[in-house]
Amino acid sequence: MPDIISPPALTPADKSPQASVYVWDLPLRIFHWSLAACILVAWLSANVFETLHRVAGYSTIALVVFRVSWGFAGSRHARFNRVLPLLRAVPHYLWKLSRGRAGGYIGLNPAGAAMLVASLALVMISAISGWMQITLRFFGVDWVETLHTWSSYSVLVLAAIHIAGVVYASVLQRQNLPAAMVTGRKQRRTFRFPKR
Amino acid sequence: MKTLVHVGLVAGLSLGLGMSACLADGYKDCTKIDKASWKPASEAEAKAKAAGYEVRKSKIEGSCYEVYGVKEGKLYELFYSPEDLTLKHTIAK
Numbered sequence: 056m057p058d059i060i061s062p063p064a065l066t067p068a069d070k071s072p073q074a075s076v077y078v079w080d081l082p083l084r085i086f087h088w089s090l091a092a093c094i095l096v097a098w099l100s101a102n103v104f105e106t107l108h109r110v111a112g113y114s115t116i117a118l119v120v121f122r123v124s125w126g127f128a129g130s131r132h133a134r135f136n137r138v139l140p141l142l143r144a145v146p147h148y149l150w151k152l153s154r155g156r157a158g159g160y161i162g163l164n165p166a167g168a169a170m171l172v173a174s175l176a177l178v179m180i181s182a183i184s185g186w187m188q189i190t191l192r193f194f195g196v197d198w199v200e201t202l203h204t205w206s207s208y209s210v211l212v213l214a215a216i217h218i219a220g221v222v223y224a225s226v227l228q229r230q231n232l233p234a235a236m237v238t239g240r241k242q243r244r245t246f247r248f249p250k251r
Numbered sequence: 252m253k254t255l256v257h258v259g260l261v262a263g264l265s266l267g268l269g270m271s272a273c274l275a276d277g278y279k280d281c282t283k284i285d286k287a288s289w290k291p292a293s294e295a296e297a298k299a300k301a302a303g304y305e306v307r308k309s310k311i312e313g314s315c316y317e318v319y320g321v322k323e324g325k326l327y328e329l330f331y332s333p334e335d336l337t338l339k340h341t342i343a344k
Contacts, residue, residue, distance in 0.1 A: 189344050194326045195307025195319030 075240040078162055080130040082121075087236055090118045090178070094214060101207070109189075115182040119175055132162030141168035157227035161241060166220060174213050181206040278342070279313025282334035289333035292316050298336055299329050315339060 079087075097111035126135035141163060148165035151158055158164055163171065184203040187193040225232045235241045282289075295316035296306045304320030304327065311317070311333075318329040326344035331337065 189326060191321065191324060191326070194321060194344070197308065 076161060076243045077239055078132050078241045079236055079239045080133055081239065082125060083129060083133045084236055084239055086118055086122050086125065090115065090122075091214075093118065094178070094210060097207075098211060108185075112182045112185045115178060116186070119179045119182070122175060137162070138168045138172065141165045142172065145169050152223070152227075155227065157224050161243065164224070166224075170213065170217050170220065174210070174217070177206055177209050177213060181210050278330050278340045279315055281313070281315035281330060281332040281339045283314070284334050286333075290336055292333075294336055295329075295331040295333070298331060298338070302338075304329065 093111045093115045097108055097115065100107040100111060125133050126138075142165065144165040145168075148158055152166065160167075181203060184199055184206060187199045188196075188203060193199045221232050230242045232241075292309050292311070295318055296309050299306050299309075299318045299320045304318070304322045307319040307321060309316055309318040312330065314333065315330040316333055318331065320327045320329050328342040328344065329338060330340040330342075332339050
């Protein structure tokens with residue numbers, strides 16, 4: 056496996072604070088937090104408030120459809136054309152992460168790209184299988200119910216991993232990544248720090 | 252501070268899960284009698300069929316038999332008491 060993306064060398068210039076860079080475009084940010092809200096609402100309303108659960112599910116389907124089209128029409132860091140090479144770099148990146156290095160990515164890092172693909176797929180499976188349960192064709196069909204249950208749990212597990220990963224990357228990069236998903240801006244600085 | 256916010260977020264989510272687990276599903280109390288003296292689920296399904304429902308499946312929900320039925324293209328969840336097979340509750344999906 057070729058090391059396609061290696062971190063930039065640590066030079067004195069990288070240590071100085073530089074201007075922030077605009078990374079996440081507005082539709083992407085709205086998508087991100089809307090999806091987070093939908094997942095939270097769907098989770099809390101499951102088996103409790105069915106109407107709310109359905110609204111959350113339908114909204115989720117619309118959001119994923121938007122995100123996929125935004126992967127072609129969005130700005131630089133929203134597009135999917137970078138995702139494939141990033142996915143190939145995942146094993147190497149995870150190894151680097153385990154050694155406390157976050158790599159020099161201003162947009163998605165390889166782990167983030169993997170999370171994006173896995174989340175979009177599982178969220179869509181969860182939402183569609185949920186919707187299928189109340190169709191005439193699939194009402195009371197066991198495999199649909201099972202698929203919805205387990206894909207939904209998987210989404211929650213992914214969300215937990217996502218939050219943990221963002222916290223860890225925030226610490227490594229010494230910048231507030233959740234805030235970057237609000238403002239759209241990240242600090243341009245080296246993401247490589249000496250081991251403690 | 253940042254980490255604190257995240258810890259708070261995770262704690263909030265866990266609380267939410269606990270809450271929703273406690274509130275749980277719509278209808279589940281149909282009888283107090285011991286499970287050993289319950290009538291068979293097939294009889295609940297037969298009652299639903301006799302009432303004109305196409306029965307998709309049935310399962311035990313709390314102390315109820317929950318029958319998934321379709322009638323005139325509409326979806327229903329029927330809750331029968333395993334004690335005397337009276338229809339306790341109907342949810343139109």
